[in-house]
Amino acid sequence: MDISLIHAGLAAGAALAVVPLILHLVMRQTPKRVVFPALRLLQQRHQRSTKRLKVKNWLLLLARMALVALMALALARPALNARVPLGDREVPTALAMVIDTSLSMGYVEQGRTRLDEAKEVANQVLRKLPESSQVYLIDSGVPAIPAAVSPSAARNRLEGLELRAANRSLNLSLERAYEALAESRRDLPRLEAYVLTDLARSSWEPGQTIPGRDRVKERSGREVATYLIRLAPDEFRNAAVIGLEARPASEPEADGRRPFELVATVRNTGPSTTRLAELILDGSKRGQQDVELPAEGQVEVVFRTPASLDAGLHQAEVRLEGVDPLPFDDRRFVTFESSPAFDVLVLYDPDPDDEPRFIDATFVAGALDPQAAGIPNRVETLSTDQFDDRIPRELSNYACLVLNNVARLSPQAWNQLAAYVRNGGGLVVALGRNTEPAEYTSEAARAVIPGQPGAPVSPAGGTAFGDMVDPSHPLFFPYTREIAADLANIPVFTYRAFRPIEAPYVRPLLTYQDGAPALIEATFDGPQVGRVLLWTTPLSRRPTPGDPDAWNEFPNPLAGWSFVALMQRTVPYLAGASGSRLNYEAGEIVILPLEPSVRAASYLVRGPTDQLNERINPDRDVSELIVEGPEALGQWSVLPARGNDQASERPQLGFSINPRPEEANFRPLEAEELNAMLGDPETFALADSPDAIDRVQRTARVGREIFPWLMILILVLLTAENYLANRFHREPAAASPAPARVAA
Numbered sequence: 001m002d003i004s005l006i007h008a009g010l011a012a013g014a015a016l017a018v019v020p021l022i023l024h025l026v027m028r029q030t031p032k033r034v035v036f037p038a039l040r041l042l043q044q045r046h047q048r049s050t051k052r053l054k055v056k057n058w059l060l061l062l063a064r065m066a067l068v069a070l071m072a073l074a075l076a077r078p079a080l081n082a083r084v085p086l087g088d089r090e091v092p093t094a095l096a097m098v099i100d101t102s103l104s105m106g107y108v109e110q111g112r113t114r115l116d117e118a119k120e121v122a123n124q125v126l127r128k129l130p131e132s133s134q135v136y137l138i139d140s141g142v143p144a145i146p147a148a149v150s151p152s153a154a155r156n157r158l159e160g161l162e163l164r165a166a167n168r169s170l171n172l173s174l175e176r177a178y179e180a181l182a183e184s185r186r187d188l189p190r191l192e193a194y195v196l197t198d199l200a201r202s203s204w205e206p207g208q209t210i211p212g213r214d215r216v217k218e219r220s221g222r223e224v225a226t227y228l229i230r231l232a233p234d235e236f237r238n239a240a241v242i243g244l245e246a247r248p249a250s251e252p253e254a255d256g257r258r259p260f261e262l263v264a265t266v267r268n269t270g271p272s273t274t275r276l277a278e279l280i281l282d283g284s285k286r287g288q289q290d291v292e293l294p295a296e297g298q299v300e301v302v303f304r305t306p307a308s309l310d311a312g313l314h315q316a317e318v319r320l321e322g323v324d325p326l327p328f329d330d331r332r333f334v335t336f337e338s339s340p341a342f343d344v345l346v347l348y349d350p351d352p353d354d355e356p357r358f359i360d361a362t363f364v365a366g367a368l369d370p371q372a373a374g375i376p377n378r379v380e381t382l383s384t385d386q387f388d389d390r391i392p393r394e395l396s397n398y399a400c401l402v403l404n405n406v407a408r409l410s411p412q413a414w415n416q417l418a419a420y421v422r423n424g425g426g427l428v429v430a431l432g433r434n435t436e437p438a439e440y441t442s443e444a445a446r447a448v449i450p451g452q453p454g455a456p457v458s459p460a461g462g463t464a465f466g467d468m469v470d471p472s473h474p475l476f477f478p479y480t481r482e483i484a485a486d487l488a489n490i491p492v493f494t495y496r497a498f499r500p501i502e503a504p505y506v507r508p509l510l511t512y513q514d515g516a517p518a519l520i521e522a523t524f525d526g527p528q529v530g531r532v533l534l535w536t537t538p539l540s541r542r543p544t545p546g547d548p549d550a551w552n553e554f555p556n557p558l559a560g561w562s563f564v565a566l567m568q569r570t571v572p573y574l575a576g577a578s579g580s581r582l583n584y585e586a587g588e589i590v591i592l593p594l595e596p597s598v599r600a601a602s603y604l605v606r607g608p609t610d611q612l613n614e615r616i617n618p619d620r621d622v623s624e625l626i627v628e629g630p631e632a633l634g635q636w637s638v639l640p641a642r643g644n645d646q647a648s649e650r651p652q653l654g655f656s657i658n659p660r661p662e663e664a665n666f667r668p669l670e671a672e673e674l675n676a677m678l679g680d681p682e683t684f685a686l687a688d689s690p691d692a693i694d695r696v697q698r699t700a701r702v703g704r705e706i707f708p709w710l711m712i713l714i715l716v717l718l719t720a721e722n723y724l725a726n727r728f729h730r731e732p733a734a735a736s737p738a739p740a741r742v743a744a
Contacts, residue, residue: 063720071714090128093192094184096136096177097122097154100197102167103328103663107198107233114231118196119158121229125194126151126158134188136180140203141166143173145180163328165659166587166631170197171205171677174226178212182219191216191224198232199669202662206673213683226684232668233325237270239293240329240664241277244318246336249304259307264318264332265300267664268293279303280317291320309338313582313654315635329664333635333656335582342377342399342571344368349407349434350383357383360405360432363540363555367567377571384409395420399575405432405538405549407439414444421448424528424595426574431496432538433549448532450506450522454497456551459514462493466513473509475569477581486562488513494551495537509533528595529623531574539563583656590627592638592653594618600640608634615641625653633657 099122105114126135135154136146141164149157177193184191197203216224243265262279272295279287287303301318319331348360361381368377384406395401395416403409409417421427427448431440437453439445465487471480492512500506500520510519517536524530542550553559576595584590605614605627612632618625630636638653671681678684 063717066717090130091190092130092132092188093190094134094136094148094181094188095125095129095191096138096180096193097125098138098140098170098173098177098193098195098197099158099161100170100195100203101139101141101161101164102200102203103163103165103659104198104200104202104326104666105231106163106326106328107236107238107666108325108327109233113163114198114233115161115163117231118229119161121196121231122158122194123155126155134184136177136184138173138177138180139164140168140170140173140197143168143176145176148180148184164586164631165328165633165657166585166629167203169205170195170203171208171210174210175212178210178216178224181224182212182216184220186220189222191220191222193224193226194229195227196229196231198666199228199230200232200663201667201669201673202660202665204669204673204677206669207676209679210677213679226678228674228684228686230668230686230688232666235270236325236666238326238329238664238666239266239268239273239275239320239324240326241265241318241320241332242267242298242329242661242664244316244332244334244658246314246316246334260305260309260314260336260338262303262305262316262318262334263300264303265298266291266293266320267298269296269666271295276321277301278319278321280319281305282314282316311338311340313337313652315637315654315656317635326664326666328633328659331633332658333583333633335635335654335656337572337582339572339575342575343397344377344379344400344402344571345395345398346379346381346402346404347384347387347406348381348404350385357434359542360434360538360540363563364402364404364567367555367564368571384413387413395425396423398425400426400428400571402428402430402539404428404430404540405434407434407436409439409445411442411444414442414448418444418447421530421532422524422526424526424530424576426530426571426576427532428535428539428570428574429532430535430537430539431498432540432551433494435496437496450503450520450532450534451498451500453536454499456494457497457516458494462491463495463512463514464488464490464492465518466511466515468510469508472581474573474581475509475566478583479565483562483565486560490552490554490556490560490562492518492537492552492554498534498536523623525623528576529593533570533574539567582654583658584630585660586631586633586657587629589629590636590655592625592627592655594623594625602641604639604641605630606637606639607632608636627655630657633659 099115099118101115105118107114129135129151131150131152133151134148135151136148137154137157138146139161174193174195177195181191181193213224213226216222241264243263245263246260247263249259249261262281264277266275266277273293275291275293277289277291278285286305289301289303291299291301293299303318305314305316313335314337315333315335317331317333324330346361346364349357351357358381365379365381368379387409401417401420417427429449431453433456435453437455440449440453468476468480468484471477471484476483487510495512495516495518498517498520500508500517503522505523505525506520508517508520510517512518519536520534522532522534524532537552537554538549539555540549541553541555544550555563557564581591601617601620603616603618603625605616607613607630609632612630614627616625616627625638627636627638634657636655636657638655674684674686675681
C-alpha cells in the first residue's frame with residue numbers, strides 16, 4: 001500500500017520531536033553532594049524514588065515528542081493509495097469526458113432530464129480546470145475521438161448535445177477516451193476520464209472488459225483516474241410501448257374481407273396505473289382504449305383496422321396519452337402491407353400403383369390454410385400430369401407455385417415456369433426421393449433450377465438445420481433467433497446433395513449442421529423481380545420411420561413450429577408483398593427492393609419532420625435502395641422524385657424507425673458488472689450523485705487521507721500528556737494532625 005504526502009515539506013517538522021529531549025538534557029541540573037550520615041536511610045529511599053521518577057519523566061518526554069511528531073505529520077496530510085502525487089489542487093489536466101446521450105437519459109425528474117443534469121455536472125468540472133488543459137468531449141452516440149479543445153470551448157459544445165436514438169456502447173466510448181488521453185500533451189501532469197451516465201445496462205456491454213487504461217500508462221508514463229458519475233433517478237417509473245406488430249386478423253369480416261390486428265405490447269414499471277392508448281393509421285386517428293397497467297407488468301392492446309384497407313403500404317402508430325417521466329417510449333410505429341388474397345398452386349407427382357403421393361401436397365396446403373395461417377390464401381393442389389394438361393392457363397394468376405418431391409416435368413412445363421419466374425413469379429422447389437437429378441439439369445430446367453442436384457445423403461445419426469447465412473432475410477426476421485432455435489432441434493435423416501451455380505443472383509439462406517446447403521435462393525430480373533426458393537429435403541413427412549420417403553420431421557408439429565411459420569412467410573415474400581423488411585431500429589441500414597417496373601432515376605426520402613428530407617440517386621440497374629442509418633423515430637416515406645425534389649404520384653415505399661426496446665427497461669449495472677468491465681475497484685471512482693463529485697475527486701486525486709485519524713491520535717496523546725504531567729508532579733497531600741486527647 002503506497003503512502004503519499006500532500007505537503008511533504010511539512011513532514012520535516014517531525015524532526016522537532018527532538019526539541020523536548022534537547023531541552024530536557026540542557027536544562028537538567030547537577031546536584032551537589034553533601035555527606036550526611038544521619039540521612040543514609042533517607043538517601044536510600046530517595047534513590048529508589050528517583051529511579052521511579054526517571055521512568056515517569058521519560059514516559060512524559062516520549063509522549064511530548066510523539067505529540068510534536070504527529071502534529072507535523074498531520075500538517076503534511078498523509079494519504080493512502082494516492083494515484084497521482086499532485087494533491088487536490090487544480091493543475092493543467094488532460095481530461096476526456098464521455099456524455100451518455102442514450103434515450104434513457106431523457107428521464108424527467110423535477111422538470112429536468114438526466115442529460116440536463118449531466119451538462120450541469122460537466123460544466124461544474126470544466127470550470128475548475130485551468131485554460132491550459134486539454135478536453136476531449138465525447139458524445140456516446142458518436143464515439144469517434146474528437147479533437148482536443150480548451151475547457152471554455154468544451155463548455156460551449158456541451159450545449160449542443162442531444163439525445164440520440166441510435167447510440168453506441170459506453171464501453172466503446174470509454175475506450176476512445178483512453179485512446180485520446182494516451183495521445184494527450186506530455187506536459188500535462190494529470191490525466192482524468194469522466195463518464196456521466198445513468199448506468200443503465202442497455203447502454204453498456206456487461207462482461208466485456210474495457211481496454212485502453214494500460215496503454216495510457218505505456219505511452220505517456222502517467223496514470224489515468226476514471227470517474228463514473230451516476231445520474232440515475234431515485235425511483236424509476238415508466239409506461240412504454242415496447243412492441244407493435246401488424247398481422248392479419250384470424251377471423252374475416254362478414255363480407256369475407258380480412259382486416260389487420262395491430263397488437264401493441266405495453267410495459268409498466270412502477271405502481272399500477274391507467275393510460276389512454278390511441279391508434280393513428282395513415283395519419284388519422286382510428287381508435288382509442290383505456291389500458292389498465294398492472295404494477296411491474298405488461299399487457300397487450302389490440303386495435304382492429306377496417307377490412308376495407310386499400311392494397312399497398314400502410315403506416316400506423318400506437319401512443320400513450322398522459323404525462324410520463326420517459327416520453328420517448330410512449331409511441332411506437334409500424335409499417336405494413338395490405339395485400340389481396342394469395343392464390344397458391346402446389347404440384348405433386350401422380351400416385352404410382354395406388355401409392356399415396358398426394359401426401360406431398362397436404363402438408364404445404366395445411367400450413368397455408370387461411371384459418372390456420374390468418375392469411376387470405378387460396379390453395380390449389382394439382383398432380384403434374386394434370387398440370388401438363390392445363391399449361392395454357394395463365395400462371396400469373398398464382399402468387400406462388402410449389403413443386404414438392406416431383407420427379408420430372410416436361411420441357412414445355414419448365415419453359416412455362418421459367419417465363420413465370422422471369423415475369424415476377426415465385427417458385428418453391430423441394431427435392432426428395434422422387435426427384436430425378438437428370439431431369440433437373442436439362443436445358444429447360446436450368447433456366448429455373450439454380451444448380452445441380454445430386455444423390456441422397458444420409459448422415460450417420462442424422463443431422464438438423466444449422467446456420468442461417470442471412471439472418472436478416474425477410475423469411476427469418478424479426479424472429480431470427482426463435483426460428484433458428486426451433487430449426488436446430490428438427491431431425492433431418494436424408495437430403496439431396498446440391499451444388500449451386502456460382503452467380504451473383506444465387507445465394508444460400510440456410511445450411512445443415514454439417515455445412516451442406518438446405519435452402520438456396522435465386523432471383524431473376526424482369527419487369528418484376530422473380531424468385532426461386534429451393535429446399536434440398538422435401539416439405540412433407542411420413543409417419544413410419546422405415547418408409548424410404550421419411551427424410552425429415554420438418555412438417556411434424558410435434559417436432560417444431562418453424563415449418564408452418566416459414567411456409568406462411570414464403571407466400572407473401574414470393575408474391576412481393578413482403579419482399580423487404582419495413583420496420584427498423586434507429587441507426588440500422590434500411591434496404592428497400594426496387595421493382596424494375598417502378599424504378600426511377602431519383603428518390604426523395606422523407607423523414608418524420610420537414611428537415612429530414614434526402615434525395616438519393618441510385619445507379620441505373622440497382623435492385624435495392626439503401627438509406628444509411630436513419631435515426632429519427634417515426635414514419636419515413638420514399639417516393640420517386642421529379643425535379644426540385646418534388647415527389648411524383650407513383651407508388652411509394654416506406655418504413656418505420658423505432659428505438660431499441662431495451663432503452664425502456666431501465667436496469668442499473670451491478671457493482672460486480674462494473675468491476676468486470678473496469679477491473680480493480682481501486683482504479684475508478686463512482687459518485688452516486690452530483691453532490692458526491694468533490695468527495696470522489698479528492699479520494700482519487702489524494703487517496704484515503706489519514707489526517708482525521710492522526711488528529712484523533714493527537715487528542716489522545718494530549719490527554720495522556722496532561723494526565724501524566726499532573727499525575728507525576730502532583731504534590732502529596734499533607735497529613736492531617738492527630739486529634740488531641742482530653743483527660744476526663
